Amino acid sequence: MTEILATVNYWVTIVLMVGGLYIVVAHGNMVKKLVGLGIFQTSVYLLFLSPGKVLGGTAPILAEGFELYSNPLPHVLILTAIVVGVATLALGMALVVRIHEAYGTVEDDEVHELEMD
Amino acid sequence: MIALHLPALQVVLPLIAAPLCALFRRGLLAWAITLTASWLAFAAAIMLLLQVIDQGVVSYELGGWMAPIGIEYRVDLINAFVLLIISGVGAVIIPYAQKSIAARFGDAEQAWFYTMYLLALTGLLGVTITGDAFNIFVFLEISSLASYVMIAMGRDRRCLTAAYQYLIMGTVGATFIVIGIGLLWAMTGTLNLYDLAQRIPEIENTRPVLAALAFLTVGISLKLALFPLHLWLPNAYAYAPSVTSAFLSGTATKVAIYLFLRFFYTVFGGGAFFESTPLPEILLILSLVAMFAASTVAVFQSNVKRMLAYSSVAQIGFITLGISYATETGLTGAMTHMFNHAIMKAGLFLLIGGVLFRLGSVKIEDMAGIGRKMPITMAGFVVLGLSLMGTPGTVGFISKWYLGLAAVEQGQWWLVALIVIASLVTMIYIGRVVEVAYFREPTAKVAQLKEAPAALLVPAFVLVGAAIYFGLDTSLSVGLAQNAALLLLNAVY
Structure with missing residues (x-):
């Protein structure tokens, strides 16, 4: 039990990762697929941030009385990854809007049927 | 001065040109800027290649920060070769783009198209040149996001769903790659590829590193459209504007293949490590299935662009086949085919784009008798088609020769037979187009076409000229590929 608690970040990461990917695969609604994709990407943020945390460490700014610092690198990386994620989500949504204009629906199977005609 | 900063200029030139196009919003001006940036990038790639041949690895520290701490651009023969392919395809396509794009879009939209193209170019060049694992992910996403937009600008509404599908699968792929990179970083504490290559051998067989490898494999395979992860590719290439199809087919998958080689061979320790994994067998089977299944599907397509797209999946199978041997000849064949396939497929898409420009359709049945009305276009199509089959005297023959040779070296004659049979299937689908174009009476619509x-x-x-030239003089393509293959096998970086 304590082992699970000690690695709780990673368990959450796994749940988000698998859950997000499941939504992407299983849902037919294009907006929901994007939501799943967002969750999937979020799990990666946690995966990067977790090993960077040093228990008891502070932000890495030199100051008197603080010896222990957390690793700042993952924050920088994930800030970039978040920007990428937002851009992807925005573009995905824009495409869904265009698809709705062109087909009148955002359901995978209905769009597929219209494409067959 | 310029020579010193070439690696940075390679990426920065198109990156700066992109917002300029967006700011001016004039089609012709944007095109002129794009043309300049593309040609300068091509010139930079050539100069970089010469520099690498002359003095070995070129390392560039961005912002003056030392390598493992700062971001490093590291150019060796392998990525100099890939840079040459990408920027070369870009430099040839842009003169074509003006006429093709202006025919369909208004002034502002044209400028947006060029902005997207330049960003895609920046991303692809960046992925190739960088020596930093996280940088790879960022550039990969820059190029991917831009290419989704470029695909969504097609004339058929199906381009929208194609772009959406590519966005979903591409993002899943890129996220897998970044998970892999994250696990490697957690294990080694470094993101610099050179540094990673030094540190990984000690912990090669720990579970996180193997998990990282698995994530990287799936992620990169999605990006390079390895069968059965190719589902995004056919529709994306079929319904995108011709310029986009030509550009992406020549560059995007090639960059993913480069990443595959870079991670497996350079970072994880060369041919010996690659052979210690189950990957050679898996890759061999998937490549063979891709060569046959995708070619067979291509035979039954009624849309010529879609046919060429499926043919791309098959040709990627040829490339990964070469990688699966993990021998010098095999890798030489694979890298040569990257170069050759970029020439052939970009050329084919450009020619079919000409047909689309005049005829407004690329359905096979609409193209009856088009060989008489557009003789030059179709002559080019025949030459490149012959090359795709592997006719001697063209580039297609060269790569298949090396792929066959690699199979013979390992005593696997049956593979040579399979390569020949797969080429025969190529003949069927190219032959279908040729038959309709030359041996049928022109329809009323075709009869009034001009060249x-x-x-x-x-x-x-x-x-087309390059496809013949490099089929006769292989010193550049094969010569470079051979040296690059040696570097890969011995994990020299």
């Missing part, structure tokens, strides 16, 4: 304009023909014929 494609020179602005579209000249760039396409530069590639």
